[in-house]
Amino acid sequence: MKELTTEDIDNISIGASVLGSGGGGDPKVGRLVAKHMIEKYGPVSLISIDELKDDQYVVPIAGMGAPTVSLEKLPSEIELTNPLQTLEKAFGKKADVVIPFEIGGLNSLCPIAGAAKLGLPILDADTIGRAFPEAQMETFHLHGLEPKKVAVADEKGNTALLTPIDAYWFEYMSRALTVQMGGSASVSDYFLPGKDVKGAVVNGSLTLAKEIGELLSHQEDYDDVFDALLDKLNGFELYDGKVVGVTRETKRGFNFGKAEIEGLNKYAGQKFSIEFQNENLVAKQGNEIMASVPDLIIALDIESGFPVTSERLQYGSRVKVVSFPCDPQWRTQIGIKTAGPRYFGYDVDYVPVEKLQGKED
Template sequence: MRYIDEEAIEKIALGAAVLGTGGGGDPYIGKLMAKEAIRKYGPVALISVEELRDDQLVVSVSGMGAPTVIIEKLPSEVEVTAPLEKLEEVLGRKVDIVMPIEAGGINSLYPIIVAAKKGLPVLDADAMGRAFPEAQMVTFYLDGLEASPVTMTDEKGNSVVLYPKDGIWSERLERVITIEMGGSSSLCDYSLLGKDIKNSVIPDTLTLAEKIGEYLLDGKGKEQLGIQKMLEELKGYRLFEGKITDIERNLSGGFTRGKAEFEGNHHDQGKAFTIYFQNEYLVAKEGEQLLCSTPDLIAVLDAETGFPITTERMRYGARVVVVAFPCHEKWRTPKGIGTVGPRYFRYNFDYQPVEELQKERKSCTV
């Protein structure tokens, strides 16, 4: 066990935004909220999966909604902690440990805010290893674990308790309620015992996020040194470097959807690239050639600082480096690909691992 302080928050916010693949909330907002909670209540204990006892109750705490909405409607401390309090009321017992459901600039830090206020430890793990846009896109769903009961709250003081039959119905019901709550909500789902958590989560993701953030902060302004260290850590690939020339972005069905177009520069001079997103970056192409697709991770980084740019923060003219990393092996199973692969998002092609795509691309340019 160790403790998360303000310095760690700075690094985790950056690294989690990289792993969040453009989604999971804005890292600037997340770190402000988490730092304030730690200043107010003190550092938060971070425990590993190995330290988790079989009988401990672990609950995920997160925010749901379109990233563009959350920027304009910042969640309060009361809103973030309310679903946990409601869940304890429903279950008739106290929660022992909280955890992030996904990696992201806000969703990795939501549990830390709650943990600081409630005096609880945070589990160094999540259920995606990245961010995905829908509630059933978690390793708990892959392993057949129940999301029910789900508690949801908003800034108006509304609270809702749901008992969905499975993860798919959890997404459908939560999404409709989130839209009615103004496009964003706070929630708790998957209240599970340690014995089930241990075999299902993706471990050490907060520690990994902190390490990535440290690389980027240390390498800031040093000719993309931080990006290179990060790529080595995550066994990743540099897809292209360029300038954003066009963005289509709209709010639809509770998601931020769209695409961004890029004009290559430096080694990619004269080439055209496109990224498609639904809260998170899902597909990257050079012309019609596929470079990477979900469930592998795509991150858009500022070319000067190496800091991640989320889908709602992309701007015309920004100079960026786009990178990709292999996803966790759980997402490469048949059920994993069926749940989060490109065909689920209605792209008309099958999933190919990013390392295979990059090998093919390299062989074509030799």
Template sequence: MRYLTEESIDKIAVGAAVLGTGGGGDPYIGKLVAKQAIKKYGPVKLISVDELKEDDLVVPVSGMGAPTITIEKLLSEIELTAPLEKMEELIGKKVDVIIPIEIGGINSLMPIAVAAKKGLPIVDADSMGRAFPEAQMVTFYLAGYESSPVTMADEKGNTAVLYPKDGIWAERMARCLTIEMGGSSSVTDYHLTGAQVKKACVKDTLTIAEKIGEILMKNKSNAKFGIDKMLEELKGYRLFEGKIVDIKRGLSGGFTRGHAFFKGINDYEGDYSILFQNEHLIAKKGDEPLCITPDLIAVLDLETGLPITTERMKYGSRVVVVAFPCNEQWRTEKGIETVGPRYFGYDVDYIPVEEIQKKLGGK
């Protein structure tokens, strides 16, 4: 057990934006929300998965919606805790521990703000090990856990309760309501016991995010060294260095969807691209895949090594694109069915990034 302070938040924001693969919300917004909550309510106790009690009531609180929306439509304090309080009212029990649903710019930090306001600990884990765009794309769904009831709120004070039959219906129903709420909402689902979380979570992800953030922030003046050190830590790969020459991005169905195009620079020749839906899903050189979802793809600023989210990518930026293997739970048959390339409409088969890079001679 240890405490998360304002200094911790700065590091987690950077690391979570890397692991968030371009999505999970804007890290700057998430950082502001979490630091303000800690300043107002005090540091947050971070506990390990091993410290969870078997009968602890563990609940995730997350933001749903297009990352582009959250840049202008900031979270309100009522929106932070309203879904959690509604969940407690429904099930007649007080929550013991908060868990992030994913690792991403806002969705790693918003739960810390909730924990600060409610005086609760947060567990060093999540249910993705990265960020994904849809509500059923969590390891809790893979484990067969029930997501119902789902509670939601917006910044105006509206709350809603849904009783979906499974995670897929939770996504469909909550996404429609999120659009009506202005494109973003806060959500609580999957109220679980400590024993259930231990079986299905991705461990130590807040600590990993903090470590990545520390590496990159310390080495902003020597980005190549910082990136190489991070890749060594995460067993990752440098896919290419390039200049953004075009980006097509738009809001559709409550998501930020798009296609970024790069011209290779330095030691990298040719044309590269990334397809994204909130998060980066496929990186390619020409028509050849370099990394495929559910493995992680991150875009970093070439000069500083700091991550760039999908909504912050812009024409002319010089970047380094890197990739990391996903958590092994996503490499199961059900995992690939849930978050593999064909689910998103891409006519390619999933191949682990290490196999692709071995074939291409990457490092």
């Protein structure tokens, strides 16, 4: 067990934005919220999966909605903690540990902020290993665990308790509420004992995010920071380019869009694109898919090396687009069915990025 420092928060915000695959919320917002809550309520302890006891109850905290909305509609204190406290009342038990729903710039840090207010530790894990746009896209769902009760809250104090029949209905109902709550809300969806959590999450997520943040924050230690990042995450460079057009639309509680990119350097004269639904879904050269969900696709600023989220992509951005393999749990049959390209409307089967890049062992 260790206490998270403000420097840890800075590094987690950077690394989580890489792992967020273009989504998971804005890191600056998450960083400010987490630091404020730690300064106000005290430090948060990070515990490993090995330290988690079988009878300790673990509850996720997450933001739901369109990331562009969260740039202006910041979560309030009660929004961060009302969902978890509502589930405590519904189950008649106290939560012992908070877990991030996903790894992303905002959604890795708001759980830390909520944990600070509640005086609870946070688990060094998450339920995705990246960020995904829909609520059923959790490793709990892949392991047959379905949410029995779900709580959704807004910044005003409105809170709803839902009893969905499965994770898909959790997504449908909570998304509708999120839209009515102004396009963003907070949710807590599971109330599980440690014995059920172990083996059903992605371990070490926050530590990995911190290590990535440290790498990008100390670029002078590396001959090439991009190569160092690719080595750390077993990733692949897809292309360098300049964003020459972005279409973006907020609807049904999501950001949908596409960034058109002209190749630079050795990719000059070639046309590329990234398509996203909150998170980056596919990277293409022309009409050819170079990488797709559930693998991670990230745009990195060519000058700074820092990740550029989908809501921050704009005309003139110069980016290096890279891809990393997803957690193996997403490469199972149910994982691909839940979050593969066909789920998002692409008429193609999932192919691992290493195979698409011709570098499969």
